[in-house]
Amino acid sequence: MSRLIDFYYDYSSPYGYLASERIEAVASANDYTVVWRPILLGAVFKVTGQAPLTEAPLKGDYAIMDFARAAREHELDYQHPATFPIPAVAACRATLWIRDHEDESVRSKTSEFVHATFRAYYTQGKDITNPGILGACASEQGIQAEDLLEAIQQPAIKESLKSEVNNAIEVGIFGSPMMVVNGEKFWGHDRLEQLGRWLKTGGW
């Protein structure tokens, strides 16, 4: 049994952002650690045949209302981005490069970078498809932006993201956020409470 929560998310997912702000408290209250697993839902949707939530008739309007309502309930900043959804390829690659870096001092900044990137997009209206913005999110954490921006152009990191996405599909990930704990899946920002009860009790 591991004490890890695999936190799968797409940067282009408001519920992923909201959950990213709350998952660490749920994890640490139960002695678990979050593993950040950025993916591209677009690639997953090719398998599941889904469309982006906000583009669905009726459901899309509800979702846009609900993002803001959920943010208010949990006192989180939220501004629905003017450009949405976005292809979060560069942000995913940057996160993986930091998370899997050989240098512990870089790896240890993963959470901070994830939060900085999500907040840039959902609270400051910044374009996180722009490598310059990602570089700024990195350098705020003491990570060399030039190293990052060069690294995310390399074949190795591109392969790494492909492999992460394929792995997510194999695991059965189909949405954002999805949390997996010892094989048990929880889908959605609105399942954080249930996940907390599961961790606390050991399941039912």
Added chain:
Amino acid sequence: MSRLIDFYYDYSSPYGYLASERIEAVASANDYTVVWRPILLGAVFKVTGQAPLTEAPLKGDYAIMDFARAAREHELDYQHPATFPIPAVAACRATLWIRDHEDESVRSKTSEFVHATFRAYYTQGKDITNPGILGACASEQGIQAEDLLEAIQQPAIKESLKSEVNNAIEVGIFGSPMMVVNGEKFWGHDRLEQLGRWLKTGGW
């Protein structure tokens, strides 16, 4: 401001069943009353372009696991029906006939009939597309089964169901369960806690 919770559901929705078992406690704890609003999601899906949840790749397997997990958490009986989904037309019509009956002694049995019908399908493996089963659910509540079975064949009740479904689409209903309180929508069995907080605080 009304003290009513419009509870929209499809009998062919396991989350609708689970929420039907819990919504009255949430309502009465906050001095609200539940209005049962059975609909046919199939008709709604023609507008939204959705497919039944359990037929979606990846998501379908998760959903079937999650129905049972949610039932266990809340100590509710649940057996995933062998035949699923089903066209719940007759069950909807029967519910509307009872709910809108001119005789208060019939109307007052609406909740009991809803529960009996849901439980017949999700805990006893009964075929609620069969009028005989619906008649039995009614007569257990002291409602004349013959009256019910004749009524659900009449043009008036068919029109009534059409009008309920059209009304639901106009309101923006796209799933089951959906709860609407003074225009505020809450989608999903997993939003009952949030709905309770909303009712208690007056919203945020």
